[in-house]
Amino acid sequence: MSLNAVAHLNFHGQAREALEFYQSVFGGQLTVATYADFGMPAELPGAAHVVFGQVVADNGFRVMAYDVPGEHTPTAPGAPTTRRENGTTITEEPFFLSVRGESIDEVTPVWEGLAEGATVIEEFGPAQWAPAFGMLADRFGVTWIVDVAADHTQA
Known part of the structure; x- marks a missing residue:
């Protein structure tokens, strides 16, 4: 199972x-x-x-x-409630969606696609903990983390 x-x-x-x-x-x-x-x-x-x-x-x-059923008027998402301050992620959101790949070449097209019409919270690029990392709120207000898995086998 x-x-x-x-x-x-x-x-x-x-x-x-x-x-x-x-x-x-x-x-x-x-x-x-x-x-x-x-x-x-x-x-x-x-x-x-x-x-x-x-x-x-x-x-x-x-x-x-x-x-969600019922009478709703679609609205454009407001400013994201997630932001970076002094190297720390500050948020009021209950979750993020994470997409992790094995190489920068694999995840770069994902980042570029999600970034269309998005608010970038953290630019996609090298990070202390990963070869590449980025965070954005897409055009629908969903916050995504896109990163590359760190190779922890190397010392």
């Missing part, structure tokens, strides 16, 4: 757009089912919103998302 923890992101009318964006960055298969697909009359508000969605990529990336 094996278990996988998968991030499940909650949106207010932006889930399809976010999932399509993540698919453009990570590749993989996009699956989307709407409330209408599950029987909600198509003429009702929110029927076209996502009740279940995911992106699953061969490289191991997987994320799920849906639109």
Whole structure:
């Protein structure tokens, strides 16, 4: 038996757009089912919103998302609540999403893709603890850490 923890992101009318964006960055298969697909009359508000969605990529990336039901007006995310001060990460967010690769060449395209329309919190580059590290809040307000696994076998 094996278990996988998968991030499940909650949106207010932006889930399809976010999932399509993540698919453009990570590749993989996009699956989307709407409330209408599950029987909600198509003429009702929110029927076209996502009740279940995911992106699953061969490289191991997987994320799920849906639109919280109810009347919501999609809003652009405000300023990120995460920032760097004096070399320390200060945040009020309950979680970040982390993407870790084995080489800078492997994760650089991920960083560049997520950075489109994002607020960069920490520029992508060498760090004391990793060959490369960066942090940003993407265009949907989700905070991502992109880094390269440190080789701890070398002394």
